[in-house]
Amino acid sequence: MIRIENISKSFAGVRALTDVSFMVKEGEICGLIGPNGAGKTTLINVINGIYTPDKGAIYFKDKKINNLPVYDIAQMGISRTFQIARVLKRMTVFENMLAPTIFLKENKAVLIKRIMELLEFVGLSHKKDQYAFELSGGQQKLLEFARALVTAPEVILMDEPFAGVHPDIRAHLIENIKELNKKGKTFILVSHDMRSISELCSKVVVLNYGTKLTEGDTETVLNDERVINAYLGE
Numbered sequence: 001m002i003r004i005e006n007i008s009k010s011f012a013g014v015r016a017l018t019d020v021s022f023m024v025k026e027g028e029i030c031g032l033i034g035p036n037g038a039g040k041t042t043l044i045n046v047i048n049g050i051y052t053p054d055k056g057a058i059y060f061k062d063k064k065i066n067n068l069p070v071y072d073i074a075q076m077g078i079s080r081t082f083q084i085a086r087v088l089k090r091m092t093v094f095e096n097m098l099a100p101t102i103f104l105k106e107n108k109a110v111l112i113k114r115i116m117e118l119l120e121f122v123g124l125s126h127k128k129d130q131y132a133f134e135l136s137g138g139q140q141k142l143l144e145f146a147r148a149l150v151t152a153p154e155v156i157l158m159d160e161p162f163a164g165v166h167p168d169i170r171a172h173l174i175e176n177i178k179e180l181n182k183k184g185k186t187f188i189l190v191s192h193d194m195r196s197i198s199e200l201c202s203k204v205v206v207l208n209y210g211t212k213l214t215e216g217d218t219e220t221v222l223n224d225e226r227v228i229n230a231y232l233g234e
């Protein structure tokens, strides 16, 4: 479904990604892990079009997407959430959910119904008229997740969804991700939380200093000595 081929990206001489390649199959939850500064967020930003890679290509369902603008990639069916939730703080929860609908051609009644269902799904329907700044950090992450689903994406890229989130909200998010995955949605999940990675991911890709250290099934990768050493900073 997503094919990442030899992606490199530098920022003013800092090599954030060097020759990274891997594939994510339809219906997979692929973990993307690695120590701080390994290049995980940069790769998510390259996939959803915020950054153009210096080298390499990204294919979504065999179409090359690495030269397309963010909104085209979103419309094709790839959505994402941010490491620090980017909600519109001075708008209500409901208004935040409306924001991505400017891309959509469906009629308003259908969209409003979908928005209410999604707020129900993440457990925020009772907060719909509150300002986003009134929500806790974890609730803002839930809102951002629900908002990422408004466009009915096939692939959801999630950057640290569990960081700084209350355990109850984490549990809720994990159930949400599992349920969507059962319905066929594909995920790339960046996380430092190895418990969540083992609970959710069938496959894991490890980045270290911008290169792919290894990839494989979750249990094998998490027990790989090279991966453990990378986290210990050796």
Ligand SMILES: Nc1ncnc2c1ncn2[C@@H]1O[C@H](COP(=O)(O)OP(=O)(O)OP(=O)(O)O)[C@@H](O)[C@H]1O
Binding pocket: 011, 012, 014, 015, 016, 034, 035, 036, 037, 038, 039, 040, 041, 042, 043, 083
């Ligand atoms: N916009 C930017 N300008 C300059 N350097 C950047 C930029 N974005 C990322 N970098 C650098 O690229 C490298 C990879 O950063 P990135 O944020 O992708 O790491 P990460 O794996 O997401 O780390 P973390 O686990 O801390 O979130 C780092 O050295 C970082 O300083």
Ligand SMILES: [Mg+2]
Binding pocket: 040, 041, 042, 083
């Ligand atoms: Mg990051």
